[in-house]
Amino acid sequence: MLYSKTSAADKRRNLRERLAGGELLRFPGAFNPLSARLIERKGFDGVYISGAVLAADLGLPDIGLTTLSEVAGRGKQIARMTELPAIIDADTGFGEPMNVARTIQELEDAGLAGCHIEDQVNPKRCGHLDGKAVVDESTAVKRIRAAVDARRDENFLIMARTDIRAADGMDAAVDRAKALVDAGADAIFPEAMRTLEEFERMRQAVDVPLLANMTEFGKSELFSSQQLADVGMNIVIWPVSMLRISMGATGRALDTLNEEGRLTSKLEEMQHRADLYELIDYEDYNHFDTSVFNFTVER
Incomplete structure (x- = not known):
């Protein structure tokens, strides 16, 4: 945490x-x-x-x-x-x-x-x-x-x-x-x-x-x-390198928004919400204050 x-x-x-x-x-x-x-x-x-x-x-x-x-x-x-x-x-x-x-x-x-x-x-x-x-x-x-x-x-x-x-x-x-x-x-x-x-x-x-x-x-x-x-x-x-890759991906996502109006076709390229929460130790904050985290992340 x-x-x-x-x-x-x-x-x-x-x-x-x-x-x-x-x-x-x-x-x-x-x-x-x-x-x-x-x-x-x-x-x-x-x-x-x-x-x-x-x-x-x-x-x-x-x-x-x-x-x-x-x-x-x-x-x-x-x-x-x-x-x-x-x-x-x-x-x-x-x-x-x-x-x-x-x-x-x-x-x-x-x-x-x-x-x-x-x-x-x-x-x-x-x-x-x-x-x-x-x-x-x-x-x-x-x-x-x-x-x-x-x-x-x-x-x-x-x-x-x-x-x-x-x-x-x-x-x-x-x-x-x-x-x-x-x-x-x-x-x-x-x-x-x-x-x-x-x-x-x-x-x-x-x-x-x-x-x-x-x-x-x-x-x-x-x-x-x-x-x-x-x-x-x-x-x-x-x-x-990581900035270049991230900016390249962001540019392609913005192009997709312009072309398709949504990002459904890009979901597989995204970091899943559950993976983000795991990376930032979201659930561990529950030990500090239950009001910070009080739900289960669905995968």
């Missing part, structure tokens, strides 16, 4: 322990708290909260328009509904190094298990679009050092994302990743890798957990979890 029973500290510790084991952890992207709970019920290892999804949820493009308050608030809503650890996209940290420091503490307070800070300039762009620009190494390093210095829970995962591959090539990406690890990053998110060989090269370059981004319609081929595990990746995310 209500929120998760696992504390944020335990979620962070559990994530750290699993990452230390070297396995590949699967983190689908949650577009709201309910989808985070479904990700948990389906047996995944964690929940990813995409900045692109948070922006899209507000009807905005992913170009750095969201604020720290909006991101932390939505992150809290999602993280508290699941026993799984949640990692959130913190863009460029919402400002200069002191802003990055505040960002980390706000996200800790929101119950997140970790976040990633990227090395793009502001205004940033989606990681799989052309025309990205990155900051110099000194600025990127300062962001990560500020993040590491600011955290209060040593298990809060600070991941450094680098977008330099698209701007300056793979050699630059390897060099930037090494510098970010030296600055204290717990993990590296090498954005827009194009081949398994590029992921493998990054694996050989640094000795920290690595994240692979399997976003559709982007620069990377959509490799399987097993392929990524075979080259030593530690986390794989599908950041916008």
Whole structure:
């Protein structure tokens, strides 16, 4: 009932322990708290909260328009509904190094298990679009050092994302990743890798957990979890996939309403009311107050 029973500290510790084991952890992207709970019920290892999804949820493009308050608030809503650890996209940290420091503490307070800070300039762009620009190494390093210095829970995962591959090539990406690890990053998110060989090269370059981004319609081929595990990746995310599927289904349902005037033909595609009630533990609320739930859900 209500929120998760696992504390944020335990979620962070559990994530750290699993990452230390070297396995590949699967983190689908949650577009709201309910989808985070479904990700948990389906047996995944964690929940990813995409900045692109948070922006899209507000009807905005992913170009750095969201604020720290909006991101932390939505992150809290999602993280508290699941026993799984949640990692959130913190863009460029919402400002200069002191802003990055505040960002980390706000996200800790929101119950997140970790976040990633990227090395793009502001205004940033989606990681799989052309025309990205990155900051110099000194600025990127300062962001990560500020993040590491600011955290209060040593298990809060600070991941450094680098977008330099698209701007300056793979050699630059390897060099930037090494510098970010030296600055204290717990993990590296090498954005827009194009081949398994590029992921493998990054694996050989640094000795920290690595994240692979399997976003559709982007620069990377959509490799399987097993392929990524075979080259030593530690986390794989599908950041916008669930939102895309949901919006695609919604669009088709609206077309059906226009064409048929009702949704009878779409019933088999819908989540049944009984399944929704089970997912949100509707019946358990009866133990708190019988006026909240006093009927049986018919299947």
